[in-house]
Structures are given as structure tokens and as C-alpha cells.
Amino acid sequence: DSGVTQTPKHLITATGQRVTLRCSPRSGDLSVYWYQQSLDQGLQFLIQYYNGEERAKGNILERFSAQQFPDLHSELNLSSLELGDSALYFCASSAFSGQKNTGELFFGEGSRLTVL
Amino acid sequence: AQTVTQSQPEMSVQEAETVTLSCTYDTSESNYYLFWYKQPPSRQMILVIRQEAYKQQNATENRFSVNFQKAAKSFSLKISDSQLGDTAMYFCAFMGSGGSNYKLTFGKGTLLTVNP
Numbered sequence: 479d480s481g482v483t484q485t486p487k488h489l490i491t492a493t494g495q496r497v498t499l500r501c502s503p504r505s506g507d508l509s510v511y512w513y514q515q516s517l518d519q520g521l522q523f524l525i526q527y528y529n530g531e532e533r534a535k536g537n538i539l540e541r542f543s544a545q546q547f548p549d550l551h552s553e554l555n556l557s558s559l560e561l562g563d564s565a566l567y568f569c570a571s572s573a574f575s576g577q578k579n580t581g582e583l584f585f586g587e588g589s590r591l592t593v594l
Numbered sequence: 595a596q597t598v599t600q601s602q603p604e605m606s607v608q609e610a611e612t613v614t615l616s617c618t619y620d621t622s623e624s625n626y627y628l629f630w631y632k633q634p635p636s637r638q639m640i641l642v643i644r645q646e647a648y649k650q651q652n653a654t655e656n657r658f659s660v661n662f663q664k665a666a667k668s669f670s671l672k673i674s675d676s677q678l679g680d681t682a683m684y685f686c687a688f689m690g691s692g693g694s695n696y697k698l699t700f701g702k703g704t705l706l707t708v709n710p
Contacts, residue, residue: 480638511697521685521700534697566637570698582629583698585639 484586496557499589503571510552516565559593596621596688600701607676615671615704617686627689628669634682676708
């Protein structure tokens with residue numbers, strides 16, 4: 479158990495719909511990362527938050543957005559869903575503080591999104 | 595931008611034997627972290643081993659060890675005494691340590707099958 483909790487574990491929805499994926503980081507971790515894993519693209523970095531602020535952005539589509547709340551949990555919002563958005567979405571957290579990087583990310587079990 | 599290349603999409607090994615998974619990376623940074631993550635059929639991303647670039651000594655974790663060649667930008671994983679439970683997808687990953695961007699960049703992965 480990594481200590482990172484993601485919900486839901488599985489989600490099936492239709493094209494054009496909107497979903498929200500939720501992530502609770504490990505206790506004490508300030509940094510949250512979102513990754514998308516698909517068969518053709520592999521593991522792609524989407525976005526990183528640190529203590530509520532966006533810190534880095536990767537290959538995140540404009541239809542996707544994320545935020546980190548004061549209690550440090552994070553949500554990834556996916557809208558106008560397309561078939562190609564079907565993937566496993568991982569959340570990870572780290573103890574990255576800005577001054578000292580421990581260098582390790584702890585991953586949740588992922589949310590499997592299927593768009594029909 | 596950093597890139598990580600795993601040239602072996604699939605490998606297999608007999609139980610109790612040794613196998614080496616290859617990884618090369620490209621970066622202009624002088625200090626960084628390298629990781630091997632394991633993803634078994636359960637989908638969970640599990641850290642196998644970590645190497646800090648400024649450390650010349652190769653990291654070792656029980657049956658897992660790395661051969662880190664900084665000049666060649668090579669980071670291979672050796673699994674000794676392979677066990678059935680080692681069957682998984684293995685991802686090599688890079689993390690820079692400069693600035694505020696501590697995201698992981700992953701290779702495409704190597705599917706390792708341990709045969710009885």
C-alpha cells in the first residue's frame with residue numbers, strides 16, 4: 479500500500495461526458511502528479527501541483543483540468559470525453575518540498591476510464 | 595527535453611536465472627535521479643530501485659541491481675535469481691533535480707515474463 483488513494487477505481491462513461499477523478503496523497507506529501515497510461519502513448523505526465531499551486535504541465539489536453547485543494551487532495555476533471563481518452567489515470571505524490579527532493583514518487587492504484 | 599528509451603519491448607527468463615533490462619536516456623542536466631518501476635498485472639506502480647546521478651556506486655536492492663554508466667547515459671536493471679512474482683512490466687524513469695520541475699519521464703516499458 480503506497481498510501482495514495484484514488485477513486486473511482488473503474489469508470490465507464492459515454493463520449494461527450496465529463497468525469498472527475500480524485501486523489502488523496504500520502505500523509506504529509508505536498509506534491510501531486512497526474513499521469514495517463516494508454517497502450518499507444520505509454521505513461522504520459524499530465525500535470526503537477528505543489529501545495530495547491532500548479533508547478534508543471536505536460537501533455538494535458540485543454541479539455542482536461544486539475545486542481546489541488548487546501549487539504550492537499552487533488553481532482554482531475556476530464557470533459558467532452560472521446561474514445562481516445564480511455565486509459566488508466568494515475569495519481570502520485572512525493573515529499574518534494576522545493577528545498578529537498580527525495581526523488582521518489584508514490585503511485586496510487588489508478589483509475590481505469592473507459593469511454594464508450 | 596529528457597527522453598528515456600527502453601529498446602526491449604519484451605523479454606523472458608527462466609525461474610532462478612538472471613536477466614538484464616536495458617535503458618538509455620538523454621539529458622543535458624548534470625544531476626538527476628533514475629528509477630526502475632515495476633507494474634505487475636495488478637496495475638500498481640511499484641518502485642524497484644533508485645539511483646542518484648552524483649553517486650558513482652551502483653544501487654542494489656536485494657536481488658535487484660543497476661549498472662549506471664553516466665557518460666554513456668545508460669541505466670540497466672539486473673534481476674538475479676528471477677522469481678515468478680517478478681513477471682511484470684518494467685519502466686525506466688528519469689527525474690531532473692534542477693528547478694521546480696520534478697516530474698518523472700518514463701520509457702515505454704519492457705514486459706518481463708518469468709517462466710517456471
